[in-house]
Amino acid sequence: MIEKQSRLKKTMVILLIGLFLTAGIIPSMNSNNIKAFSTDDSFITVDIAATVALSKIGELGKTNFYITDSLSIHNGQDLLCYIFNLRPMGYIVVTGSYNLPPVIAYSFTNTYEEDVEGNPLYDLLFTDLKLRLQTITLTPESIIEERHKQWDSYQSGITITNGRFEQWPPEGSTPTGGWLLENWHQSPPYNNYCPLDIAHGGSRSVAGCPAVAMAQILNYHNTTMNVSFDDSDDYYHAYLGNNYWIDNNYIQFGFPSFPQLNIYLTTLQSHYEDHIPPTNDDKAALTFACGVAATQVYAASGSGTFGVDQAYDAYQRFNCTSIELLDENDPDLYERLSNNMKDALPAHLAVVNEGWTVGHNVVVDGYNTDEYYHINFGWGGPYNGWYLIPDELPYDLTVIEGLIVDILKNTAIPDLTCDGALEWTNVTPNETVTGSFTVSNIGEAGSNLDWEITGWPTWGEWTFTPLDGNNLKPEDGPTAVTAQVVVPNVENHLFTGQITITNKEDPSDDATVPVSLQTGLKTHEKLFCNGSLTWVDVKPFSTITGSFTVENIGAAYTNLSWGITSWPDWGTWTFTPSSGTDLTPEHGPVTINVSIRAPLKRGTQFSGDVILTNSDNSSDYDTVPVSLATPYHYSVTLLDILQAVIARFPHAFPLLRLLLA
Incomplete structure (x- = not known):
């Protein structure tokens, strides 16, 4: 494991009520309106980091989670990240540089345990962030600018939306958060059949992360692939003072012989086929078998391999013929990995320290569209979570040693x-x-x-x-x-x-x-009238005029046939036009001119409505309000009297009518 070059610094975070950001109060914002922050990393205090962490928590919809305390990881005097512990469960990791992604890892289902020897998440964070900072000049400028906007956004409590969020597996669909249904580790019962570390007191060796990662994946698929071991699988073990043959020295070092191991594996396979949950003996046998296939070395202080190619060979030994080991010559590594996650195929990832002298094997068993991958560290649950794997850097400048994909991929052809x-x-x-x-x-x-x-x-x-x-x-x-x-x-x-x-x-x-x-025909919201008819101080029996409009507000290119179907019963009315056909929305409004001879009654307020109706749908109509007022007192001239007489007797006095005309 990686030697810690700095110690965790624990700082209690004073939480103000204003920091409790929730998804319900964090609006979305166009990233083009966000101003980039300064790249002076000295400005990233624990309070700034806490604000960023809470913004991310709110973005993910975890409104009932809050920060309890914080840890910091340094490389000498250089801040690498803050780790915030959460309640009711989880952690979130905020980086210490504006040139890095604001949030690099998080979990709402597992804890971060500090001061644990060989802490795999600490080792990964330390090495990964150190390498990212050392190679920051190789990161495209566009990515750096986008990160500055993200920092600005989270610090302001505003999230940048990137379209529809998807996650594989969907949140809450599995007990671990990833595709794996269980969390295995390197201690009992999983190491019960591993060799004894006689050179260091006789304690049983830990299982080894390559074996645990591989065993978890095989268990996920419920198969041993009917593997069995024989003398061709013997190998000489020489590590930390323990020199012996596997499996020849099984009695002295307390592990199963190959014949006994094969019996255990046959029993496990029958359990899988009969849908019987694996027993502790089953789990121990599968874990040791994976270690043997990978020619692991064993010790109580740590077991493992010297390269990811040994894990690849182990899968081959288990008859996993569909697998592929991706390295620096595979530009599609991240695409292949995300596709495996969408296909519910956990992958085997090997990560290393800066000098490629110490490494760790983990299971990648989840992916979301924010480009985070779910990592199972094989430590029984602690540290498991979502991690932002560095796909923007050249492959050989990251912590990734190799990736085994397409493990037990189904080759049957769908239709x-x-x-x-x-x-x-x-x-x-x-x-x-x-x-x-x-x-x-x-x-x-x-x-x-x-x-x-x-x-x-x-x-x-x-x-x-x-x-x-x-x-x-x-x-x-x-x-x-x-x-x-x-x-x-x-x-x-x-x-x-x-x-x-x-x-x-x-x-x-x-x-x-x-x-x-x-x-069909749109039978509503077609006919619409605009305007009103209002007259005041109108002499009785005089003729007045006005107008309003009618139009078709229905679907494009539809035809409206209309007619005036009702008007007030006082006065004498004339409408021009009084009806119409084939009126489309594109024609616009049609003006209807109105002429009315006022009632003879004086000192009266008249009111009512003119109603226009869709000829094809009587329920589609509109009204035009009408108001007319005649004065109480008015002057009557001889001409007014003569005109009233002629109107009353239209066929009398032809000579007088001609003169008045």
Whole structure:
């Protein structure tokens, strides 16, 4: 293990109420509006780091978690990071440089235990952060600028949103937070069959991190791959004064002979096949078998290998033929790793110190779209959590020694098929309709299908639940997909198309779902009137004029036929026009001119409404308010009297009518 070059400095954090940031009060913000902080790392105090930690906690929606105390890790006088312990459970690690990501690791399910000999998370943080700072000039400037914005954002209590957050496995779906269902470690019962360390008092050797990592992965898959050992697997052990043959010296050093180990492994395999939980003997046998396959060296102070290639050989010995060891020549290392996590395939990661003299093997068993990976350190749970693996640096300048991927990857070939169609008729424009179809894997038994929806019609606004899926087996049956679409705002039109579903790992394996949508007439919110008719101090029996407008506010290119269907029963009314057809929204408003001969009654306030109605839908109408007032006193001239007489007797006095005209 890595020798600690600095000691943990524990500082109690004084928490102010204002620091309790929650997801509910942290708004999102466009990153273009954020000003970058100074890169002077001396400004990162424990209070600043605590603010950043609480912002991240709020961003992740953990509103019931709070900080209890803090630790700091230094390289000499240089601050590397702060570690904040959380309640009810967990930790969060904030880096000590504005040029590094603000938060490098966190967990809400496991603890950080300080002053533990060989603390794997301490070793990883110390080496990783030291290397990142030493090679900071190799990091692209765009990444540094983005980190400054993140620091500014978290310190201000504002998070930068990066689209939809996804995590594999989904939070809360497993007891450990990662794909592994158990947390194994290097002590009893897992090391019960490991050799005794006779050179140092006879204590039993610890299991060794390569063996524990490998055993956890095999146990996750519920298989020993029917492995058995014979004399060809013998190897000479020479480490820390313990020199012997495995398995020849099994009696002296207290470990099982290969024949006995094979019996244990056969029993374990039967337990897996019968769905019986492994016993302590089963776990000890599998752990020792993995160590033997990796030709581990053993001691009570520490057991392990001298390179990740030994772990690779061990998987091969266990008949894991699909595996691949990735190194500095593999530019797709992180893509391969994230794909394994999406496929529920834990990977075996080897990390080393700066001088590549001491290392540790861990299981990577989770991934989220913030680029954090879930790491199981093989220490029984403590330290396990989400870690930001440094993918921005050249591979040989990081703590990563090697990565074994595709462990027990299913090579059976899936076959994607879909069932169903989406058909809607007489749909009202601009409304939302829902339908469903299914996705199935009809491929080889045991095959895994990763699928996604890759195409849909360009008309309408579509949403799918779910949009994709992973690890769909034939025995799982069909997966239902719900489709919702906001119907285009077009009446009486037939829309067609198809939805395309594709196998993520084989784009040539796809299927389509036909789509058909027929809109009807939009029978509401079509007719609209604007204006009112108001007249005051109107002489009785005089003629006055006014106007208002009518328009079609319905779907684009729809036609409105309208008519004036009601008006007040006082006065004599004339409307020009009084009706219309084929009025579209694109025509805009139509002006209706109104002429009315006022009632003869004086000193009266008249009111009412003019009603316009959609000729095709009587429930679609609008009103124009009307108000007219005649004065109580007014002057009557001879001309007024003559005009009233002529109006009263339209066929009398033709000569007088001609003169007045």
